[in-house]
Amino acid sequence: MKKKVSRLKVPHNKHTAGCASVPVTPPPEVVLPLSMHSGAPAEPVVQVGDYVRVGQLIGKEGGEISSPVYATISGTVSAIEPVKLNTGRTVTAVRIQGDGKMEKDPDIKVPEVHDLDSFLAAVQRSGIVGLGGAAFPLWKKLDAVRTNPVHTVLINGAECEPYITSDHRLMLEHADQIAKGVEYLRTYLKAEEFIIGVENNKPDAIAHLEETFKDDPSVKVMAMDSVYPQGARQILLYNATGKVVQPGQRLASLGVIVINITSLAKMAQYLTDGMPLVDRCVTVDGSAVAKPGNYVAPVGTTVGYLIEQAGGFSEPAGKVLLGGPMMGRTTTTLSEPIVKATGAVLAFNQKDSAQMEPTACIHCGRCVENCPIGLNPTAFARDLEIEDEAEKVAALDRHNIKLCMECGCCSYVCPAHRPLVQNNREGLALSKKAARAKKEGGK
Amino acid sequence: MEQLITTSSPHIHSGASSRRIMLDVIIALLPASVAAVVIFGMKALAVLAVCVVSAVAAEALFDLLAHKPQTVGDCSAVVTGLLLGLNLSTNVPLWQCAVGSVFAIIVVKCLFGGLGHNFANPAIAGRVFMLLAFSAVAGGAMPAGAELVTGATPLELLPAGVSDQLPSLWEMFIGLCGGAVGETCALALLLGYVYLVVRKVIKWYVPAIFIGTVFVCCFIASGDVVLALYEVLAGGLFLGAIFMATDYVTTPINAQGRMLFALGCGLITFIIRWFCRYPEGVSFSILIMNILSPYLEKWTARKPLGG
Incomplete structure (x- = not known):
């Protein structure tokens, strides 16, 4: 019996699990940041005034690790300008004024795929990135197969964040695409084993997937405990396979790739109809939303428009965030666009947005007990008080700050309401900065 | 649209608070406190009351004089006072109880930076201080109604x-x-134990x-x-x-x-x-x-x- 990691039970609040996904009315405008993936930003290939159609390339890859960006509505490019996102970064974005026609790009055709090279090239053109939130270009992840043969594909359908049900709906509504995606990976990556990890709070999705794959012994639908953060890569990997990525090691070297279930389905869709990633299902929920549900919206749709589509605000909102309540980021403005990896837009009323005042740490140990990785957040807090910068970073590194994935469990359980995740973020930033400086100094 | 609130994740919380934990400890100590009064009479109540009141007063006064935010609301001083009182016998003069409480709060806790910064348990340190300063703290007192008013405790x-x-x-x-007023009734203490375990404190x-x-x-x-x-x-x-x-x-x-x-x-x-x-x-x-x-x-x- 291997030891259990991750035991935190958070309220699921999956109110929208029964809400079938519905497309939104085409928005009058979209804002498409050219950097909504990890890696280099895409470079614009359109100009202000150009007429663009759905699926037309507007930003080409800007580097080795990058992802193309496509027009998600038809209309006129009204601006190419810097936009400040809720991540704090300012990125170039293409603004398109829609004509409401949602005219498809006539050049769209089904990609020709016959071997690994053409398969990866197609995935690269699809514009698909890790849609669970990591936003790492999918083709680059699959590209690892060239150096490390992939034996197991772990498909992440855990969806452990409260509120979000967009993956859940996908499993119920588009299991055929998931099956197609599995076939592609089997054919081109030569993967032999497929594990679909789904939290056991979605019994209907598990049953449906089991039915879908009942004749395929290589696909195992694994019901996982509904504990947060079951869907975090390292946690899911450990709980599903018992494997652990060691520091400095790449996941692929274990013969495993972990892929988000929506990314997989979108990939299959692209390979079938040639339409790149232009829209996605977003869960709109929260105490300030009138009609919570799952809405399929063009990427770049503003948060405000999406909430309008969900019946608008039922009461004044305190916080509006992109993503789940554990790791999602608040936005200052309703004109914030949803990006490729946005799985949810949540709006909370004033009461649910209230902040609690931090009090003194009483050393209760709940943060340590509930850290899925086994870190000690109080140690990071102490380390940050060290004045000497070099010593501070050394202490943070000694306490393994690099392993923190900012999942939020420590802050969630802290009875003193300490800003533990913020501390960890600060520590992570300092550690990364020091590592970068060292690397550059060594050159 | 009014200003949206921006904060760091996570945006939900378990609802746990330090104050609630302290209240749970106080609740868990109630059976032992009641047992103390039943077994040792009103004198035990006086010991507990003096300890709690002087502990809270000491912390309030310290915060006031040191220009620190008032922290008595976290109830930790009540816990310290109550624990110290339960660790003393009815033979201890009340003024000594008060001195012990003040020592526990001021010297052991507040001077080290308050709740969360003390290296030793204030109630224990207070008790040991009283043991060294005034000698007897636990021994001597017999249950009310016993034939002997003073005598040897089982431990002796x-x-x-x-x-x-x-x-x-x-x-x-x-x-x-x-013995000390709160230490003799194992039954009452076990009730508190079960409560604290169930409440996950x-x-x-x-x-x-x-x-x-x-x-x-x-x-x-x-x-x-x-x-x-x-x-x-x-x-x-x-x-x-x-x-x-x-x-x-x-x-x-x-x-x-x-x-x-x-x-x-x-x-x-x-x-x-x-x-x-x-x-x-x-x-x-x-x-x-x-x-x-x-x-x-x-x-x-x-x-x-x-x-």
Whole structure:
């Protein structure tokens, strides 16, 4: 019996699990940041005034690790300008004024795929990135197969964040695409084993997937405990396979790739109809939303428009965030666009947005007990008080700050309401900065 | 649209608060407090009241004079006062109770930076201070209505072996014997233990390991189960193991560290009681382990996943 990691039970609040996904009315405008993936930003290939159609390339890859960006509505490019996102970064974005026609790009055709090279090239053109939130270009992840043969594909359908049900709906509504995606990976990556990890709070999705794959012994639908953060890569990997990525090691070297279930389905869709990633299902929920549900919206749709589509605000909102309540980021403005990896837009009323005042740490140990990785957040807090910068970073590194994935469990359980995740973020930033400086100094 | 609130994730919280934890500890101490008054009479109530009031007043005054934000609202001073009071006998003059409380709060807690920064459990340190300053704190007092007003406590009688002078094990369990007001009724303390475990305030294993270690050691040393049971029920073992060895601030933060802490407390209690024939084993064992706590934490740190 291997030891259990991750035991935190958070309220699921999956109110929208029964809400079938519905497309939104085409928005009058979209804002498409050219950097909504990890890696280099895409470079614009359109100009202000150009007429663009759905699926037309507007930003080409800007580097080795990058992802193309496509027009998600038809209309006129009204601006190419810097936009400040809720991540704090300012990125170039293409603004398109829609004509409401949602005219498809006539050049769209089904990609020709016959071997690994053409398969990866197609995935690269699809514009698909890790849609669970990591936003790492999918083709680059699959590209690892060239150096490390992939034996197991772990498909992440855990969806452990409260509120979000967009993956859940996908499993119920588009299991055929998931099956197609599995076939592609089997054919081109030569993967032999497929594990679909789904939290056991979605019994209907598990049953449906089991039915879908009942004749395929290589696909195992694994019901996982509904504990947060079951869907975090390292946690899911450990709980599903018992494997652990060691520091400095790449996941692929274990013969495993972990892929988000929506990314997989979108990939299959692209390979079938040639339409790149232009829209996605977003869960709109929260105490300030009138009609919570799952809405399929063009990427770049503003948060405000999406909430309008969900019946608008039922009461004044305190916080509006992109993503789940554990790791999602608040936005200052309703004109914030949803990006490729946005799985949810949540709006909370004033009461649910209230902040609690931090009090003194009483050393209760709940943060340590509930850290899925086994870190000690109080140690990071102490380390940050060290004045000497070099010593501070050394202490943070000694306490393994690099392993923190900012999942939020420590802050969630802290009875003193300490800003533990913020501390960890600060520590992570300092550690990364020091590592970068060292690397550059060594050159 | 009015201003949206921007904060760091996570955006939901378990609802736990330090104040709620302290309230739970106070609730868990109520059975023992009631038992103290039932067994030792109104004098016990006076001891508890003086300790609580002087502890809270000391903290309020300290915050005021030091221009610090008022912290009495977190209820931790109530816990300290109540615990200290339960650790004293009715023989202790009330002014000494007050001095002990003030020492516990001001010297042990506030001067080190307040809640969360003290290295030793304030109630334990207060009790040990009183022991050294005023000698008797626990011994002497007999239950109200007993024939003798003062006499030897079971812990003082035990070195001579099990004898007729000792109360029965049942009397020991329900608290009809001499000692500090809150330490004699094991039944009431166990109720508090169950409450704290159910409320997830403490881990079940800390008191269990502490008490279990004392029992096993006494049994091995004497070969007598009855004597070992007497040792476990006598003195402040239950009170200390359930309420003081589980203090968050002064014990290791991780599970393995806490287990080791409890084991160390049990061993030191046994050594002090058995070899030194000194009845104050529990207080000193916890105090010594408090000091070792940071090391225990360091030695037992868990290897992180992927680290």
